[in-house]
Amino acid sequence: xxxxxxxxxxxxxRDLHEADLADLIELLRADERxxxxxxxxxxxxxxxxxxxxxxxxxxxxxxxxxxxxxxxVRKLDTDDAVYLxxxxxxxxxxxxxxxxxxxxxxxxxxxxxxxEYTAGRLxxxxxxxxxxxxxxxxxxxxxxxxxxxxxxxxxxxVVDPTFHLAGALPVSRxxxxxxxxxxxxxxxxxxxxxxxADDQEDVAYKFEQYNLVSAPVLDEEGRLVGxxxxxxxxxxxxxxAEEDIHRLGGVGDEEITDPVWRTTRSxxxxxxxxxxxxxxxxxxxxxxxxxxxxxxxxxxxMPIVASMGGNAGTQTMTVAVRAxxxxxxxxxxxxxxxxRESVVGVINGVLFALIMGVLAILWFGNDGLGLVIGxxxxxxxxxxxxxxxxxPLTLDWFDIDPAISSTVFVTTVTDxxxxxxxxxxxxVWLL
Amino acid sequence: xxxxxxxxxxxxxRDLHEADLADLIELLRADERxxxxxxxxxxxxxxxxxxxxxxxxxxxxxxxxxxxxxxxVRKLDTDDAVYLxxxxxxxxxxxxxxxxxxxxxxxxxxxxxxxEYTAGRLxxxxxxxxxxxxxxxxxxxxxxxxxxxxxxxxxxxVVDPTFHLAGALPVSRxxxxxxxxxxxxxxxxxxxxxxxADDQEDVAYKFEQYNLVSAPVLDEEGRLVGxxxxxxxxxxxxxxAEEDIHRLGGVGDEEITDPVWRTTRSxxxxxxxxxxxxxxxxxxxxxxxxxxxxxxxxxxxMPIVASMGGNAGTQTMTVAVRAxxxxxxxxxxxxxxxxRESVVGVINGVLFALIMGVLAILWFGNDGLGLVIGxxxxxxxxxxxxxxxxxPLTLDWFDIDPAISSTVFVTTVTDxxxxxxxxxxxxVWLL
Numbered sequence: 001x002x003x004x005x006x007x008x009x010x011x012x013x014r015d016l017h018e019a020d021l022a023d024l025i026e027l028l029r030a031d032e033r034x035x036x037x038x039x040x041x042x043x044x045x046x047x048x049x050x051x052x053x054x055x056x057x058x059x060x061x062x063x064x065x066x067x068x069x070x071x072x073v074r075k076l077d078t079d080d081a082v083y084l085x086x087x088x089x090x091x092x093x094x095x096x097x098x099x100x101x102x103x104x105x106x107x108x109x110x111x112x113x114x115x116e117y118t119a120g121r122l123x124x125x126x127x128x129x130x131x132x133x134x135x136x137x138x139x140x141x142x143x144x145x146x147x148x149x150x151x152x153x154x155x156x157x158v159v160d161p162t163f164h165l166a167g168a169l170p171v172s173r174x175x176x177x178x179x180x181x182x183x184x185x186x187x188x189x190x191x192x193x194x195x196x197a198d199d200q201e202d203v204a205y206k207f208e209q210y211n212l213v214s215a216p217v218l219d220e221e222g223r224l225v226g227x228x229x230x231x232x233x234x235x236x237x238x239x240x241a242e243e244d245i246h247r248l249g250g251v252g253d254e255e256i257t258d259p260v261w262r263t264t265r266s267x268x269x270x271x272x273x274x275x276x277x278x279x280x281x282x283x284x285x286x287x288x289x290x291x292x293x294x295x296x297x298x299x300x301x302m303p304i305v306a307s308m309g310g311n312a313g314t315q316t317m318t319v320a321v322r323a324x325x326x327x328x329x330x331x332x333x334x335x336x337x338x339x340r341e342s343v344v345g346v347i348n349g350v351l352f353a354l355i356m357g358v359l360a361i362l363w364f365g366n367d368g369l370g371l372v373i374g375x376x377x378x379x380x381x382x383x384x385x386x387x388x389x390x391x392p393l394t395l396d397w398f399d400i401d402p403a404i405s406s407t408v409f410v411t412t413v414t415d416x417x418x419x420x421x422x423x424x425x426x427x428v429w430l431l
Numbered sequence: 432x433x434x435x436x437x438x439x440x441x442x443x444x445r446d447l448h449e450a451d452l453a454d455l456i457e458l459l460r461a462d463e464r465x466x467x468x469x470x471x472x473x474x475x476x477x478x479x480x481x482x483x484x485x486x487x488x489x490x491x492x493x494x495x496x497x498x499x500x501x502x503x504v505r506k507l508d509t510d511d512a513v514y515l516x517x518x519x520x521x522x523x524x525x526x527x528x529x530x531x532x533x534x535x536x537x538x539x540x541x542x543x544x545x546x547e548y549t550a551g552r553l554x555x556x557x558x559x560x561x562x563x564x565x566x567x568x569x570x571x572x573x574x575x576x577x578x579x580x581x582x583x584x585x586x587x588x589v590v591d592p593t594f595h596l597a598g599a600l601p602v603s604r605x606x607x608x609x610x611x612x613x614x615x616x617x618x619x620x621x622x623x624x625x626x627x628a629d630d631q632e633d634v635a636y637k638f639e640q641y642n643l644v645s646a647p648v649l650d651e652e653g654r655l656v657g658x659x660x661x662x663x664x665x666x667x668x669x670x671x672a673e674e675d676i677h678r679l680g681g682v683g684d685e686e687i688t689d690p691v692w693r694t695t696r697s698x699x700x701x702x703x704x705x706x707x708x709x710x711x712x713x714x715x716x717x718x719x720x721x722x723x724x725x726x727x728x729x730x731x732x733m734p735i736v737a738s739m740g741g742n743a744g745t746q747t748m749t750v751a752v753r754a755x756x757x758x759x760x761x762x763x764x765x766x767x768x769x770x771r772e773s774v775v776g777v778i779n780g781v782l783f784a785l786i787m788g789v790l791a792i793l794w795f796g797n798d799g800l801g802l803v804i805g806x807x808x809x810x811x812x813x814x815x816x817x818x819x820x821x822x823p824l825t826l827d828w829f830d831i832d833p834a835i836s837s838t839v840f841v842t843t844v845t846d847x848x849x850x851x852x853x854x855x856x857x858x859v860w861l862l
Contacts, residue, residue: 143603230665250746256760263775296724311681319682
């Protein structure tokens with residue numbers, strides 16, 4: 001396909017949706033990517049850029065001539081354009097912006113001034129605003145004649161002469177109301193709005209909680225400056241969920257298309273932390289080397305106690321981290337949940353203590369060993385439940401994302417307590 | 432607050448959004464929940480039911496008089512009503528439906544016939560459809576006079592006389608076009624549509640991929656029967672992400688409000704599976720009891736090798752499971768990703784082999800032990816990378832959700848290979 005055959009390439013990719021084209025580009029080799037976009041020329045939809053993985057987008061922005069990027073920025077809605085050039089360094093941004101018409105340039109500059117992950121960055125600055133004294137007919141006529149409106153919108157905002165928000169009006173309601181109704185009589189006044197500095201996580205939470213499709217964004221003085229739409233928020237929701245999954249699994253925000261060295265380095269950090277905690281657990285074992293020397297069965301069974309604790313702790317922690325993220329867990333029900341998890345931990349601890357105790361007796365023919373592993377199991381499962389709930393709550397209390405670091409802390413606790421309880425009880429009771 | 436003071440209670444909760452009211456209800460005790468809803472009487476918004484956690488909703492549906500539920504069903508949009516009574520058993524559904532007007536009853540029955548987790552269950556059966564020869568003016572006049580339209584909508588569907596879909600028209604475009612334009616000239620024809628049997632996961636994927644806000648649903652014969660809107664899809668996206676996080680953490684679809692016995696039972700299953708794999712790993716250790724007997728340092732260090740492998744495997748697996756869920760990983764790039772993960776595994780394996788080898792030599796003053804732990808580390812990190820990517824790919828190939836069972840398989844592999852490589856090499860080289 002890539003035999004420089006421009007017309008055939010164009011024919012093949014013409015009917016692809018930009019998101020599918022982006023997926024196709026991700027599958028190509030680096031040099032093929034640039035060639036494909038150059039071959040497509042004017043038929044290349046700049047929206048494709050916004051659908052690419054970050055590392056590939058950055059690579060393409062480096063490789064493509066600035067003229068191509070500037071023309072893409074010109075064609076995109078402001079929110080997409082900001083997303084596209086937001087990662088570039090300032091000098092490059094300035095050069096690209098210099099090739100963009102003046103009005104757009106001002107809007108983009110202002111948007112780029114907002115920190116990443118805020119409503120100001122996510123919003124689009126094109127929206128429809130009308131005064132409250134207009135009639136529905138005037139509103140419709142204005143929309144029919146005005147050219148500079150966004151591609152699609154779901155709400156019209158109602159503003160006073162100083163551009164302070166007075167209310168919002170779903171587009172479908174405008175269509176269903178007689179032309180002579182006055183806007184201020186049919187608008188919603190208590191709608192959710194955001195300010196430019198709001199964190200995107202809070203924005204996503206409210207969109208979800210209140211089933212919003214679009215929402216107005218106000219500046220510090222309460223003036224309407226932009227609009228957020230659900231399609232951008234869906235991406236945020238996905239990103240936040242992906243971030244939690246990745247962090248719980250001990251990886252940063254890597255993509256499957258990242259280069260090897262970046263992946264290796266980011267995972268190295270996490271593995272190094274884990275090695276520290278593993279060595280700590282080994283150190284605890286080393287206190288009991290004389291005990292193990294007298295009874296090798298202890299070395300054989302000790303990973304079971306640690307592993308069961310680790311898994312029970314991970315279960316509690318997963319539920320807790322997720323519930324914190326979706327705000328189902330908070331100060332109001334924390335005590336009830338801690339109590340609940342402790343009860344679950346003790347019940348399962350007793351059950352597995354019985355099972356494992358009997359198995360150990362059958363395996364090694366030593367009743368005392370069964371008793372020790374059973375007791376250690378109950379202790380470690382209760383510790384796991386408490387660690388699994390208290391560690392995420394504590395991290396959250398100190399405004400640290402519990403998804404990042406809970407896993408290390410929880411497994412450290414369950415390893416250390418598991419080995420210590422099992423080997424310690426064995427040293428006291430068996431020898 | 433709950434001192435049976437109706438007017439004060441009403442005043443306190445009146446201005447709450449239904450989602451916030453649902454959160455409040457979840458925080459109450461079981462008997463308080465019923466009392467609150469009874470106290471609120473007519474001021475209780477039935478949409479609140481749809482925002483509750485499943486276990487609490489089921490409990491309330493049991494406790495409240497059927498009359499209250501039937502009146503809630505009457506007031507809700509079809510998709511919300513189906514969601515509300517979908518979990519009840521058939522006899523209860525029939526009784527509630529018998530208290531609902533005939534037209535609604537038919538629509539609800541039909542929707543309940545679609546299996547759970549399909550587009551047919553999610554869709555709402557109220558939508559706006561117009562013939563393609565109408566003008567924009569006729570369309571607007573129809574919407575102004577017709578009463579039975581959904582609360583809000585973002586697209587109007589264009590159908591032929593047999594109700595086959597011809598195209599779709601964003602509401603904002605209707606507003607911006609002169610009254611005399613003909614619908615068929617301004618509609619989009621290539622829009623995404625779904626059939627009633629489509630899985631909700633596919634639906635969510637397409638909404639995301641193509642940035643949809645609403646989409647038509649067709650029956651088996653291609654006739655338009657319903658409409659999906661993004662607010663319902665956002666819930667699906669959240670649920671699917673939550674499911675992945677929970678499954679990776681070894682918990683089912685539990686909610687933080689589930690009763691203790693249910694949580695205990697569902698976690699027990701997973702812990703039992705984990706105990707099986709832990710015993711398998713212990714069995715591997717038991718092959719080398721003579722080796723450990725001669726050198727206790729092996730028992731002290733062996734958890735480090737297993738733990739590093741487990742973490743490296745979890746990292747790879749997390750990325751793979753997530754990439755499979757978002758369809759960033761597929762047959763087209765599987766080999767490239769397998770290769771990439773292997774390289775990352777070997778590089779980090781060599782790095783940690785060096786670090787851990789030196790530490791072991793310093794700790795136990797035994798050069799051979801350093802060599803053994805280093806070699807075992809490289810072997811296990813490579814095994815971890817391969818298991819982390821191949822196990823999810825294989826499960827996915829057999830249409831099993833990789834999030835459910837990858838964790839067990841991966842840690843089994845890294846435990847078994849970690850212990851075997853370390854103790855086996857020690858038995859051969861050191862003794």
